[in-house]
Amino acid sequence: TPPPPAVSSPLLFEKAELDLLFFAYYFQPGSRQQYLAARALKAQAWRWHKSFGAWFLRHEEGHRRIDEGRERGNYAFFDPRAPPLDAATGQASRDATSGWCMRVRQDMVFEYAQLEDELSSLSADTGGQASVSVGAE
Numbered sequence: 251t252p253p254p255p256a257v258s259s260p261l262l263f264e265k266a267e268l269d270l271l272f273f274a275y276y277f278q279p280g281s282r283q284q285y286l287a288a289r290a291l292k293a294q295a296w297r298w299h300k301s302f303g304a305w306f307l308r309h310e311e312g313h314r315r316i317d318e319g320r321e322r323g324n325y326a327f328f329d330p331r332a333p334p335l336d337a338a339t340g341q342a343s344r345d346a347t348s349g350w351c352m353r354v355r356q357d358m359v360f361e362y363a364q365l366e367d368e369l370s371s372l373s374a375d376t377g378g379q380a381s382v383s384v385g386a387e
Contacts, residue, residue, distance in 0.1 A: 258282045263290040268328075272305070276330045288369050296328075298366040304328060309354050319362050325355050 256262065263271065263286040274287035288298070296305045306327045313323030331349030335341065 253283070258286070260286055260289070263287055264293070266290060268294075272328050272330060275305075285369060292369070299327075299360075299364050300366050301364050302327070304330070306360070316359065320359055321362075322357060322359050325358050325360065326352055327355060329353050 263274070263283075266274075266287075271287045271290050274283045275291065278284045278287070291298075291305055294307075296307050298304075299306050304327045306325045309324040309326040313321050315321045329349040329351055333349050
């Protein structure tokens with residue numbers, strides 16, 4: 251069953267909160283909703299990093315260009331991994347390593363070649379799967 255037309259409205263996605271945009275992007279692979287979520291994220295200066303398979307945003311001022319293809323700075327990124335369930339309570343774990351949250355990577359070297367610019371590529375990039383590992387450089 252296709253979603254109601256209101257759920258496919260660009261205006262809805264332009265005004266949506268980040269949680270909704272990330273949910274639509276990761277859980278509606280190949281759909282118009284995923285495309286609209288990607289478009290709305292890009293409009294808010296989020297960029298898809300092909301190697302990490304995650305959305306990144308410059309965090310704070312002070313990014314320095316290293317050369318034509320790279321810059322260094324602090325970046326916020328969205329960790330889409332589902333947090334593990336606590337065996338005792340059945341509730342999602344809230345420890346520092348659980349996902350579905352924003353994180354900040356300090357002093358990261360960002361290669362422009364790893365950024366996806368085409369929205370059509372973003373719509374099919376994840377296939378609903380996400381594995382983010384943003385370790386030290």
